[in-house]
Amino acid sequence: MFFRVMDTSRLPDLVRGLSRDHEVIGPVAKEERFVFAAIDDPADLRLDYDTTLLPPKKLFFPPEDQMMRFRVADNEVLDDEVFAAPRVLLGLHPCDINALLLMDNIFLKDYVDPYYKARRDTTLVVGISCVPTEDCFCNSLGTDEAHWGFDIFLTDLGDRYFVSVRSVKGAELLDDFVETREITDADTAAFQRVTRERKDKFTQDVDTSQLPLLLDAKFDSPVWDELGERCLSCGACSMVCPTCYCFNVRDDLAPDQKTGTRTRLWDSCQFSEFAAVAHGQNFRESRASRVKYRYYHKQWGYLSKFERVLCVGCGRCSTACAADITPREVIAALAKGGVE
Amino acid sequence: MAPRVVVVSLASDFGCQVQMTNIEDDLLDVLGLIDLSYWQLASSGHMPAEYDVAIVEGAVTTEEHVELLKRIRSVADVVMVIGACAVTGGIPAMAGEGDLEQRFAYVYGTDGANVARGRISPGPVKRIIGVDYEVPGCPIDTAEFLRVLSHALQGLANRLPQEPLCAICKTKENVCLFDKGQICLGMFTRTGCGARCVSLGRPCTGCRGLAADANVESAMKILAEKGYDIDEVTERLAVFNTREEVFSR
Numbered sequence: 001m002f003f004r005v006m007d008t009s010r011l012p013d014l015v016r017g018l019s020r021d022h023e024v025i026g027p028v029a030k031e032e033r034f035v036f037a038a039i040d041d042p043a044d045l046r047l048d049y050d051t052t053l054l055p056p057k058k059l060f061f062p063p064e065d066q067m068m069r070f071r072v073a074d075n076e077v078l079d080d081e082v083f084a085a086p087r088v089l090l091g092l093h094p095c096d097i098n099a100l101l102l103m104d105n106i107f108l109k110d111y112v113d114p115y116y117k118a119r120r121d122t123t124l125v126v127g128i129s130c131v132p133t134e135d136c137f138c139n140s141l142g143t144d145e146a147h148w149g150f151d152i153f154l155t156d157l158g159d160r161y162f163v164s165v166r167s168v169k170g171a172e173l174l175d176d177f178v179e180t181r182e183i184t185d186a187d188t189a190a191f192q193r194v195t196r197e198r199k200d201k202f203t204q205d206v207d208t209s210q211l212p213l214l215l216d217a218k219f220d221s222p223v224w225d226e227l228g229e230r231c232l233s234c235g236a237c238s239m240v241c242p243t244c245y246c247f248n249v250r251d252d253l254a255p256d257q258k259t260g261t262r263t264r265l266w267d268s269c270q271f272s273e274f275a276a277v278a279h280g281q282n283f284r285e286s287r288a289s290r291v292k293y294r295y296y297h298k299q300w301g302y303l304s305k306f307e308r309v310l311c312v313g314c315g316r317c318s319t320a321c322a323a324d325i326t327p328r329e330v331i332a333a334l335a336k337g338g339v340e
Numbered sequence: 341m342a343p344r345v346v347v348v349s350l351a352s353d354f355g356c357q358v359q360m361t362n363i364e365d366d367l368l369d370v371l372g373l374i375d376l377s378y379w380q381l382a383s384s385g386h387m388p389a390e391y392d393v394a395i396v397e398g399a400v401t402t403e404e405h406v407e408l409l410k411r412i413r414s415v416a417d418v419v420m421v422i423g424a425c426a427v428t429g430g431i432p433a434m435a436g437e438g439d440l441e442q443r444f445a446y447v448y449g450t451d452g453a454n455v456a457r458g459r460i461s462p463g464p465v466k467r468i469i470g471v472d473y474e475v476p477g478c479p480i481d482t483a484e485f486l487r488v489l490s491h492a493l494q495g496l497a498n499r500l501p502q503e504p505l506c507a508i509c510k511t512k513e514n515v516c517l518f519d520k521g522q523i524c525l526g527m528f529t530r531t532g533c534g535a536r537c538v539s540l541g542r543p544c545t546g547c548r549g550l551a552a553d554a555n556v557e558s559a560m561k562i563l564a565e566k567g568y569d570i571d572e573v574t575e576r577l578a579v580f581n582t583r584e585e586v587f588s589r
Contacts, residue, residue, distance in 0.1 A: 030513060030515065031515045032515065033515050035513045053510070053513040053514075053515070054510070054511070054513050058511075063508075063511035064511075229555075229557075229558060230555075230558050230562075231555065231558070232504065232506070232527050232554070232555045232558060232559055232562075233503065233504070233553040233554070233555055234503065234504045234505075234506035234507060234526075234527055234553075235503055235506065235507035235510075236506045236507060236510050238507070239507050239510035239511055240510055252487055252490070253490045253494070254369075255363075255366035255369035255370050255486055255490075256369040256372065256373070257373060257490060257493070257494070266507070266511060268503070268507055270503075271502060271503040271507075271553060272502050272503070272552065272553045273502050273503075287555065320510060320516070322506070322516075322518060322527060322559075322562060323558060323562055324562075
């Protein structure tokens with residue numbers, strides 16, 4: 001990794017330059033919230049965004065994704081190639097960069113997912129520093145900084161960006177499209193100050209140090225029943241989660257019944273049919289068991305395999321849950337033995 | 341032999357049958373798969389004595405409907421109901437249960453008894469006979485109709501989604517209407533419409549009926565805590581669901 005400094009006024013140059021050979025996708029305003037969308041005009045880019053409605057996983061693992069078409073008569077696969085154009089994802093916060101690394105463990109390791117891989121391979125990531133919101137708790141999970149998973153990272157120092165360059169491709173793009181200069185001691189000092197000030201802005205401190213022990217010890221806790229009574233089983237938490245990757249697969253026949261499409265769609269462990277199997281059996285029929293499963297998978301199951309929890313503390317589930325079920329509250333309730 | 345299909349109307353505004361005619365691009369493909377023996381909206385023929393599939397639109401509102409449905413069930417191998425009126429009772433079921441006569445007199449006057457003879461409390465088709473396939477919504481979505489019809493023709497199970505609308509609404513990146521202080525019935529309502537109304541900025545009216553997974557009790561409690569008028573929420577739910585359905589949950 002090496003570092004450069006770029007005036008914030010140069011950002012439109014960078015966006016325009018990147019746009020020459022890439023689709024540029026970044027945060028834009030949608031009403032009073034933000035979404036990742038294609039950037040046609042650099043002025044639309046809102047690097048001051050707090051968080052987006054959906055995380056960037058939608059760009060690699062779309063909510064509804066046609067996997068192939070098939071012919072009914074002989075079960076022949078008609079087209080299953082993945083078209084992925086070169087693009088730059090501009091303006092990812094550290095939590096979302098870390099979330100993509102957690103998704104990579106699922107989609108690129110034991111079973112390489114061609115749909116995810118094609119899009120991941122053709123996408124460059126440019127990170128941007130952020131200011132914590134009241135729901136953010138990445139600081140409790142060690143995901144408040146991104147050390148890998150980006151090509152370029154911009155830390156906003158006010159009038160200039162402190163630019164961390166992680167990849168050769170990132171260095172080339174920066175070199176091709178925008179004027180930067182070498183860092184000075186003053187820049188480094190400013191970077192350290194900004195980093196320190198940001199750390200002080202976190203309002204949440206979730207104690208996750210005892211989580212695996214806590215979850216093992218509290219498997220039969222009444223906390224799960226209380227949460228189950230409140231949970232709306234709507235699955236909003238899974239949809240907005242940057243690390244939830246479960247999907248359903250559906251086949252649809254064309255109106256003439258001669259060909260069909262296979263589509264995968266985001267699924268949620270909070271739906272009653274998620275663990276339903278043949279003969280009408282359901283491993284997790286109660287809401288309580290489904291809420292519990294979500295926490296065990298994210299905070300313990302994934303940890304036991306990848307040595308990280310499957311949560312980056314982005315706070316989207318806390319914002320999206322109409323029943324106000326938040327990881328912070330769940331963890332605190334387990335530690336205490338009851339919901340407040 | 342292509343399955344013989346009849347399309348039957350009970351109490352409704354025929355909107356879902358109009359939706360069927362709106363499947364213009366695919367209608368010829370669909371008609372190529374079936375022997376459309378009777379469709380009241382599209383022809384003046386008579387209903388045949390024998391058929392394989394009955395597509396029923398509309399709510400049950402009279403004794404005559406009850407008899408018709410029983411006959412249909414004894415003849416057809418497959419009964420498919422389409423639209424909110426047939427699936428959940430829909431708008432006609434707003435006429436209510438115990439107070440039906442009172443409401444009838446209010447609308448038609450005291451000498452209106454002969455207007456609709458043999459009237460009964462309006463309700464969904466499933467109240468009278470077993471139903472094999474359902475296409476909910478007001479009106480039906482043509483793509484879903486084709487999908488369910490395809491399942492019916494292939495003899496596949498009826499797989500309506502069980503969960504509420506919120507998940508798909510999140511995937512559309514809609515700003516939650518609750519955050520804007522509006523009553524949206526999405527957390528109660530069966531998904532499958534693609535959150536079309538909310539995506540257009542309008543709250544969900546619940547036309548697809550209560551979702552099996554919906555936690556009605558908790559949702560009511562949450563709405564009350566947030567200062568919403570629960571009576572109003574109940575009234576809105578009763579537009580496309582029968583009251584007995586809402587209160588039983």
